[in-house]
Amino acid sequence: MPKHSVKHPKRLSLDLEEPGKVNEVPELPEVETVRRGLAPVMEGMVIEAVTLNRPDLRMPFPKGFARRLSGQKIVSLGRRAKYLTADLGSGDMLILHLGMSGSFRVEEETVAGKAFHMPRGKQAAHDHVVFLLSSGSRVIYNDPRRFGFMDLISASGIETYPAFSKLGPEPVGNHLSGPVLAERLAGKKVNLKAALLDQQVIAGLGNIYVCEALNRARLSPERLALTLQPEECELLASLIRTVIAEAIDAGGSTLKDYMKADGSLGYFQHSFRVYDREGEACRNPDCHGMIGRMTQGGRSTFFCAECQR
């Protein structure tokens, strides 16, 4: 009987267990962080088996999901907006969305440094999908609220895939400029908060980063999108890129810490300027305002009425 050398499970989750930390919902930076953490574990591996512990998440799994994935090689992991994508050798594409509470953890077990297939691991509450890889690693999807979903399509159909076909530009790199944002906001009779949450305007922003970007740009969440001037669009686009880039960097350092550690997850050191800071001081330079909170579209908006106009 070989002696087991069990590595601690590696968690690629966004759960923040430190007191006082916000439990983040995965937006673009968190999904990108998960992608970077999973890539070295999954890329180049063959999916040997997929276990579904229930027939659906937010939506039913596609017909034959587990069977169709079995034996497929994962060529590369990608991301579009808040979606993870896995290019498979056959030309299929696996699409994963983490919803509100989805997370992955990686379980490995080795004998004398050599991976082998371990018996079915201990199942935690809300472990819905287990990917067994040719390396012996298990990649486990956990999602208490089940707002996530998975789909399997032909990669050639990616352009017409409903969730992707209407997405706005990514707020990274050169995709989002002032003029691009201005064009996207033109004629929109909704407030800025709603406009920026709209994935067709910009892909990948959620409640947290919209609040953060608007605070940095000193723009009121209640401003109608169509009233933004070109220079305001320029500033907002720039600060959206900044907020997202900083969060991705923070996620990267989280992964780095985590890789060094013995399995315990390093947490985001990222501190938000407005999100969940009602009643606290605005952190914008030269602003002595206090962060307030209101409801827009049934969601909380955190903002500074003093400097955001």
Add this chain to the structure above:
DNA sequence: ACAACCTCCTGGGGGC
């Protein structure tokens, strides 16, 4: 076409 809802789900927290 567009805007404003509504719905799915569970854990956690506040009130009594």
Add this chain to the structure above:
DNA sequence: TGCCCCCAGGAGGTTG
């Protein structure tokens, strides 16, 4: 201590 109710929100759906 226990129970009830509300809240968090991504995105697809429905209503106006």
